[in-house]
Amino acid sequence: MQDMPLLHRVLEVEALGFRRSGAAHVGVLITPWSMNLLRLPDADAIPEGRTGTRELPRGAVDFVGAREEGIGPYETCSLFSPMFRFADQDAARAVAFETLSLLLQPGPDLKPAEPRRRGGPIAALRRNADQDFDRRGFLRGAFLDDDTDSR
Numbered sequence: 001m002q003d004m005p006l007l008h009r010v011l012e013v014e015a016l017g018f019r020r021s022g023a024a025h026v027g028v029l030i031t032p033w034s035m036n037l038l039r040l041p042d043a044d045a046i047p048e049g050r051t052g053t054r055e056l057p058r059g060a061v062d063f064v065g066a067r068e069e070g071i072g073p074y075e076t077c078s079l080f081s082p083m084f085r086f087a088d089q090d091a092a093r094a095v096a097f098e099t100l101s102l103l104l105q106p107g108p109d110l111k112p113a114e115p116r117r118r119g120g121p122i123a124a125l126r127r128n129a130d131q132d133f134d135r136r137g138f139l140r141g142a143f144l145d146d147d148t149d150s151r
Contacts, residue, residue, distance in 0.1 A: 046064070
């Protein structure tokens with residue numbers, strides 16, 4: 001990743017905040033190119049490359065199954081990419097911990113989740129698979145939007 005334009009050089013790779021949530025450990029992985037919510041399941045992992053929904057205390061979250069030698073199966077949900085919005089590692093850590101706090105602690109303001117209208121970002125990706133995107137639109141994730149003005 002050293003020569004990639006998406007690399008934010010002030011950030012480091014760091015795994016933090018892992019705690020038990022149901023039948024898995026959940027935490028955040030910060031890298032110079034992305035921030036991901038990671039779920040390390042005890043069993044019944046989402047198959048590699050497939051998408052599945054997991055219930056966290058604050059509601060449903062879509063994860064993608066993955067596997068890494070030495071770690072085994074894990075599940076990932078992208079939070080930020082690229083990482084240029086973060087001034088430094090401390091800012092990224094603060095957002096990571098706040099995200100975990102919001103997702104893993106039920107709160108008094110928790111309302112029943114509304115049904116997803118059109119299937120979320122994976123469904124949007126499938127709907128937009130045949131669309132042409134310019135480089136900027138692609139790098140900004142326009143293929144995950146339902147807004148046709150971003151193409």
